[in-house]
Amino acid sequence: MVQAKTGIALVYLCLATVLAQAQEPPSRSVVTAADYARAEQFLPANAVRLLTGVPVGPVTWVGDSDRFWYRVRTADGERFILVDPAARARRDAFDHGRLAAALSAAADTSYDPARMPFATFEFVEDGAALKLDIGAAKWRCELAAYTCAERDASTEFSPAELASPDGTRALFVRDHNLWVRAAGEEDGAQLTDDGEPYWDYGSSPEGNTSAVTIRRFGIPVPPAALWSPDGRYVATHQLDQRGVLEMHLVQAAPEDGSKRPRHHAYRYALPGDSIIPMAHMVIVDTETGAVTRLNADPLHSIFQSPFAFQNVWWATDGSALYTLRFTRGQKAASLESADPATGEVRTIIEESCATYCEATPSLASRPNVRVLGGGDEVLWWSERDGWGHLYLYDGPTGELRRQVTSGPWLVRQVLHVDEATRTLWFTASGREGGDPYYMQLYSVGLDGGPVRRLTAEDSHHLVTASPGGAWFVDTYGRIDAAPVTVLRDRSGAAVMTLETGSLAGLEALGWSPPEMVVTKARDGVTDLYGLIVKPTGFDPEAVYPVIDYVYPGPQTAWVPKSIADPLSRVxxxxxxxxxxxxxxxxxxxxxxxxxxxxxxxxxxGNLQDAGGLADHLSSMKQLAASRPWMDLERVGVHGFSGGGYMSTHAILTQPDFYRVAVSGAGNHDQRGYIALWGELYHGLMDPDGANYIQQANTTHAANLKGKLLLIHGEMDDNVSPALTMQVVDALIKANRTFDMLILPNLNHGAGGDPYYIRRRWDYFVEHLIGAEPPADYRVVPS
Structure with missing residues (x-):
């Protein structure tokens, strides 16, 4: 009887175990801390340290000469290199060991010559000495004896001042007015006296996407102004922000530990606002204090000062001040010339556009406009024939003389114009076939003749011209090849190889270049160019979820073309x-x-297209058709800023394709973002706002099916966190489930925050990859 009962008990126990196992979810795979550590090695700041033989940052020309220096990473650490093109000489800019020793002795510390404690310096006394800063300490180092001492900086100007061309005086702002002082002078002389809050001189609009950040951290900003070549006059503006409506941020956890939230207000014009910041242009005589107001309407200054956009410049002899003017929404552009003595303004060129006019294909880069021959001619960039090209105008009459470049390709940047030989040098893309984004160096005559290609390599060429245009520093490469940096003469001949890049440090981690792919756009005709990035342990027999890394902004490219490309961070x-x-x-x-x-x-007028979202879907389907390791049943999407908008828009408007989205600092509704952005790329707002409804992510909130994580920095003065909260409000009203993370005290730089990175990784690991992330992994700031 006992045996019978025992048998029944065993049967029940086995049955219970089977039922329990059937009810338990299947065990999940685990992504380990070692996996995260491997991923961390490839974060942008870490990956670039493994890339050697590529200049770090731009080259620096020594005064107006053709000599220049740059910083480069080598297998043995960083070096500063000085180049003399005329002598075909390349050498260390100084003895790194002796300079590190001299600085160490002077500062009573220890500096590593392979990791010098500064990123920039200035040659003085014709190269006999250096001026450099290490933190707040200011040093002068003699290169003959290699001795360093703290220098007297009392005669130097601060970062909040704008030095004159000869360096003897500087312009600054005090109490909303302009002042000027000589080197070593404490007080200076007041130049204007009618400045007041939000009607002040030399200021930048608070819609510049960092107004609160500048205020919080006391970041010095020089006046928005431009000295005349002779150093007597200053062109600037009295900026009118009176009446511009405010945006607001609430800092819930101030860094000083206060338990009272802190309020920050800043003036920030939105699409459709009747009042926007306006820059009233003036020319100030710094010797007499005379202020001449230009006889022209003020310039729109919604996002940046026209000086920041380089839309204002002096004639080389100071006889005229030139200004590019754009209407609101930029459907028209014009070039104006002002007489500094009288303030009279003459319009030289006017152009209107069906959508919007630009003077350069890259927002905020120097306009491709040059005034030549003392005003006799103007070189003008336009897309009037369907491509960005250069046109030569008669200066006095404003009549078109000739189209200088033409064809189904794009002029990117004017590098130099030699008026004596009537030749210009420029970069362009799309002319040679292959990847239409690869830039090449070209020259052409102003009076006609063929366009001459000066760079033969099928690569992306990042080119800088010397001040006199005699030399060009060219770093060329591709995403699948190490960059090479050469010095070219005007013919394009490579007269010196300066650096040969190496990917060995990356390859030692198992890295291989991404797959460069070409797909068809939604029209079935247009070629699109992209990358597939695979893990270092990629197994073609396995199946992987797909993450679409996005940015829709119409102002910039997104797919990097070279390891040396600033976009390589992507x-x-x-x-x-x-x-x-x-x-x-x-x-x-x-x-x-x-x-x-x-x-x-x-x-x-179609920002709801979200950077060609339909093309992303089409491209992924084309790619997966021949790549069975791409699992389109598990597609995620991530982006930051405009990419935050696009990632949310993707999961809301394509809910059956995108399963998981991580959205960082999204400008989810252009009605709540800077007026310049929406009005330029979407068009002026209709009186009833109807043309802005479909682009808003709040409009589509009820469509959410997948997993959505919304992240925003609490102190973001670029994209207001209110835009994320408005999406949250719409999702709640639609009774949708989502996740949210607000990062206290962080601004629009939150995308690089270690906690942001870790939580983004965790979300994809858990909800898309279907694994367990390592608990509370800490990404180390880099």
């Missing part, structure tokens, strides 16, 4: 994400810049 961020166990795609789409005007115009 590649490294994608590589780090791929290491979690996914493949990451970085894709192009209709509506982005740097192709034809028709290609770009797809996004105009």
């Amino acid at each position: 590649l490294w961020d994608a590589q780090a994400t791929a290491e979690l166990g996914a493949v990451v795609v970085v894709l192009d789409g209709l509506g982005k810049p740097l192709r034809s005007k028709a290609f770009h115009n797809v996004s105009y």
Whole structure:
């Protein structure tokens, strides 16, 4: 009987165990701390340290000479290199060991010559000495004896001042007015006396996306102004922000430990606002104090000062002040010339555009406009024939003389114009076939003749011209090849190889270049260019979820073209994400810049197209058709800023395709973002606002099916966190489930915050990869 009862008990126990196992979820795979550590090695700041033989930052020309220096990473650490093109000489800019020893002795510390404690310096006394700063300490080092001493900086100007061309005086702002002082002078002389809050001289609009950040951290900002070549006059503006409506941030956890939240207000014009910041241009005689107001309407200054956009410049002899003017929404552009003595203004060139006019294909880069021959001619960039090209105008009459460049390709940047030989040098893309984004160096005569290609390599060329235009520093490469830096003469001949890049440090981690892919746009005709980034342990027999790393902004390209390209940060961020166990795609789409005007115009009045979202879907389906390791049943999407908008828009408008989205600091509704952005790329707002409804992510909130994580920095003065909270409000009203993370005290730089990175990784690991992330992994700031 006992045996019978025991048997029954065993049967029940086995049955209970089977039922319990059936009710338990299947065990999940685990992504380990070691996996995260491997991913961390590829974060942008870490990955670039493994890349050697590539200049770090721009080259620095020594005065007006052709000599220049740059910083480069080598296998043995960083070096500062000085180049003399005329002598074909390349050498260390100084003895790194002796300078490190001299600085160490002077500062009573220890500096490593392979990691010098400064990133920039200035040659003085014709190269016999250096001036450099280490933190707050200011040093002067004699290169003959290699001795260093703290220098007397009392005669130097602060970063909040704008030095005159000869360096003897500086312009600054005090109590909303302009002042000027001589080197070593404490007080200075007041130049204007009618400045007041929000009607002040030399200020930048608070819609510049960092007004609160500048205020919080006391960041010095020099006046928005420009000295005349002879150093007597200053062109600036009295900026009118009176009546511009405010935006607000609430700092819930102030750094000083206060338990009372702190309020920050800043003036920030939105699309449709009747009052926007306006820059009233003036010319000030710094010797007499006379203020001449230009006899012209003020310039729109919604986002940046016209000086920050380089839309104002002096004639080389100071006889005229030139200004580029754009209407609100930029449907028209004009070039004006002002007489500094009288303030009279003459319009030289006017152009209108069906969508919007630009003077350069890259927002905020120097306009491709040059005034030549003392005003006799003007070189003008326009997309009137469907491509960005250069046109030569008669200066006195404003009549078109000739089109200088033409064809189905894009002029990117004017580098130099030699008026004596009537020749200009410029970069362009799309002319040679292949990847239409690869830049090449060209020259052409102003009076006609063929365009001459000066760089033969099928690569992306990043070119800088010397001040006199005699030499060009060219760093060329591709995303699948190490960059090479050469010095070229005017013919394009490479007269010196300065650096040969190496990927050995990256390859030692198992890295291999991403797959460069070409797909068709939604029209089935247009070629689009992208990348597939795979994890270092990629197994073609396995199946991987896909993460679409996005940015829709119509103002910039997104897919990097070279390891040396500033956009390479996109590649490294994608590589780090791929290491979690996914493949990451970085894709192009209709509506982005740097192709034809028709290609770009797809996004105009159509920001809800979100950087060619339909092209992303089409491209991924094309790619997966021949790559069975791409699992389109598990597609995620991530982006920051405009990419935060696009990632949210993707999961809301394509809920059956995108399963997981991480959205950082999204400008989810252009009605709540800076007026310049929406009005330029989406068009002026209709009186009833109807043309802005579909672009708003709040409009589509009820469509959410997948997993959505919204992240925003609490102190973001670029994209207001209110835009994320408005999406949250719409999701709650639609009874949708989502996740949210607010990062206290962080501004628009939150995308690089270690906690942000870790939580983004965790979200994809858990909800897309279907694994368990390591508990509370700490990403180390880099």
